[in-house]
Amino acid sequence: MDLFETALPALEQAFALILQPTQIMYLIAGVLLGLSVGVFPGLGGIAGLSLMLPFLYGMDPVSGLAMMVGLVAVIPTSDTFASVLMGIPGSSASQATVLDGFPMAKRGEAAKALAAAFVSSLFGGLFGAVVLTFFILIARPIVLAFGFPELLMVTILGLSMVGMLAGRIPLKGVAAAGLGLMVGAIGDAPALGSARLSFEDWSYLYDGLKLVIVGLGIFAVPEIISLLRQDRAIAKNASLGAGWMDGIRAWWKNIWLSIRCSGIGVIVGVIPGLGGSVVDWIAYGHAVQTTKDKSKFGQGEIRGVIGPESSNNAKEGGGLVPTLLFGIPGSGSMAVFIGGMILLGYEAGPQMIQNNLDITYTVVWSLALANVIGAGLCIALSGQIAKLTTIRFTLLAPFMFMLIAFAAFQSRQSLGDLVALFTIGVLGIFMRRFGWSRPAFLIGFVLSSQAESYTYQAFQSASIKLRTGGWGGMLEYIFSPIVIVILVITIASLWIAARQAKAILPPEEEGKPKGDKRGPVAFALFVAAFFLLAVVDAATISVFNDKIFPLVVSAVSLVAALGILWQMRRAPEGHALFEDGEVHGDDATAPKGLWTTLGWFAGLLVLASLVGFILALTIFFLLFLLVRAREGTRNMALLALPAVAVVVAFFWALRRDYLPGAWLTGIDLYFGLVLCIAVLGALLYGYFRLIGSSGKSPRIAVLTTCGIGAMLLMAHLLNRDFPPGLLQEFVKLPWPLGG
């Protein structure tokens, strides 16, 4: 066959090119960097690749490509750590993993969940590489078949997953998705840039909220606060039940699900313009649909981990198709990837496939090898790292706050990021408490701008077709075969959702008293008021293109919210409508109050606005460990201060004289990486040693130093600043204190 005749010799040449010690070294360097970047929530491929760009110039192309691909390929592997262990969506690719992965960790099955996730990632990644190999030669017409109506239809398919995840009351699911769509519509409109819900001069909102902040706020903050209030380890009883072999066995049992979800990942990845953020939701929805006993989803069902994790690595292989074939980046990290290729002397596009097929295929080989190395390392580590879930959570909490604050801060690098995180976090806490579907909210948010752009663009194109080609021309344009197929899938999935919605409810909770009406009604009123505000705001926009989408969505959502209020009026107390986690559920018996716990987080923000982020964080660490975690006396804790000072001085010195570029080129890349990992390792080692010891004051010192040190190392490597506060307005302080 022609295809094989073209592909096989080039594949062989590529194999010879990549299997050199130097190239493999670079590949491994990329993989290690990718794994470390992926572990930090909110960083992802863009930050990692940008860090690499300075070294690419003048590098041997195969090594450079191997390093870049190595990095990109393993980010959806290692981001699973944060998703499963801490309930923090590590990157947009593993949001759905949180839904079942984190409950598994709470049950003490973290190692099992992690191992299943990594094997699925590995399989998905290899699947993606194989598909990329042959598909890239024939994909052109397929990619070009996806016009606006097709893209819109895929977006609608993604939105239809809300039906599967709506929760107990379907109307609340609709309103939650509407809320997500509206929060996603905040900022400048995609068409002509009118400001929406941005409240005049508040420029922060004008750029819209970033996924990092919304994902962290809606999932991570409520979980962290809840765990902190219960004052225990993540894993109940602080024990680890199932081990990593169980995870691999579970994956093998669900191999077909893994194959199907890998297929979904590749297909969605291939379509340019959809982006990776919807892949895992479609895969998750698919996993729910194809499971007989749906009652365990959301409570720690292993299929809910295998599905999304298979799809998100497969997506990277698929996503390289439009990137290499058309030179069109499917995502932000692919845009940087293309930039890196130019530095290596290759321009992504059709010529590259024709003239440099062997070089192109080194990308495929790198992808496959990176997945094997990355997943292998992660599986090997998963048993040890899963032990994190047995540590008393109050000791982990300051790290978690630091981590999510740092991650959120990557969004815009302003104090506004922290305020936004806190606000969305409070919203998430209440949605969790009153049983409003948070996945539905996130799906709405993620798809908001796509839904708007594609609706408008398909409508506009269709109306021009109507003018030039009559009704026939328009209908032919809108109802292409692809649209019809996806439409059928959408309807089928909605039908399944409607028919089986009841099966997803945990039956044992039916009929139990849900508490009084006040709280739930107040929150529903708040949601309705937000929609009303959104309707009014949309109505005042003068440009029709920018107005129609928010107006329609907010109006429909307002009707849904009013419908809920109407039902609430009629329903008796104790109805499922009035679900309230404070009255019934884990939080009801928590020893610590919600507001004091939230107060700690708010205190960090206020401090940061006064003295800048790094100083605030130091004070926060000390106070939190002293007061909340009751770790020893004040005098002893002061030992921590010199330690922090040393760390700061060290990094300040590095920053002044050896910035990332020169520092790493100077000592050379290997040394730089080894050094980073060694420092991190030493910090972690010290940390684990001291967790076990009984001496309390050195523990505070070490915890604080580790926390601040790791944060500074990361920020320094990525050349990031920290938000300055009032203090910095008056006193000019050096980095990192000055911001």
Add this chain to the structure above:
Amino acid sequence: MKTDLTRRVALGLAAGALALSATPASAQVSFEGETIEWIIPFSEGGGSDKWARFYAPLLSEALPGQPTVVVKNMPGAGSTKGANWFADNADPDGLMILGTSGSTQFPYLLNDPRVKFDYADWTVVLATATGGVAYMPPDLAAQFESDPQALFENTVFIYGSQGATRLDLVPLLAWELLGMQVEPIFGLKGRGDGRLMFERGEANIDYQTSSAYLSNVLPLVEQGQAVPVMAWGALDPDGNIVRDPSFPDIPTFKEVYTRIKGEEPSGPGWDAWKAFFVAGFPAQKMVFLPKETPQEIVDAYTAAFETIIARPDFKEVSLPHLGVYPQSTGAAAKVRMEQGTVVSEEAKDWVKNWLRERYGVELD
């Protein structure tokens, strides 16, 4: 990899120094051990980011004392955030520079309320030009050549656009002046998406900047799927529009207008187009220092960029990044900046009025 680069740069420097016999003496200024932050008010991977990352290592080698040059991306608010930040935070010590693009110039020229900076507060040390080419499917292009009036009357052109106040203002206004019926479909994420729309057949007119045209549209032209119809052109030293040196065979918009309308373009619409064209293309990307920066430091930067441009291999290494356009420094860059950032009130008002009436965009 690193030694290769250093050797190449060193050779280039040596050759350049020999060729020029001497670069301006700026021995007093030394950035040894310092770090220079290059603020790019756009996100990673965009055109301006690539441009800065191409120059950064070369600049690092060419500045006295070989400082580290770090590109710092600060996207947001249509690139006004990063520019505002630079205006507030840069000290006149040469340790922070700003790279702007046409997308920064346009909000400035259109009096966007988010703009808090003023180009007059800065000193330009480098200006990089680019160009743009519009293309159509072959059948329409043939008609465009033979009977443009009939084509304009009977055909609705569909164009994928990022927004009317962006660089797309230049093509949209050009086609409007010609009398074409162009329906823009707004909300695209980048010009690459516009090209994809054209390849899908959902758009039947498109334009790309020079480097994107060379790498991604030329193959379509060779396969007979696209035909270039006009280029925006380039500026000669006197400020006249001439043919684009990258595309000497493609007529400029001005020539096309003259052919179709039978007279040279004139009037407020043309003046406005020309002003925004210059801001968007011949003066597209510039590097700035704060105005208060001491002259020695400004001179050191000018000399550094001149050294880079004088490298014998500069043409070769820069071609994929910059095309064949002039990289202006010193007085020439100043002229470019004047042309690109000073626009008459009449032209501004005309464009604002046109944007309001044609697309309903209110700018104040």
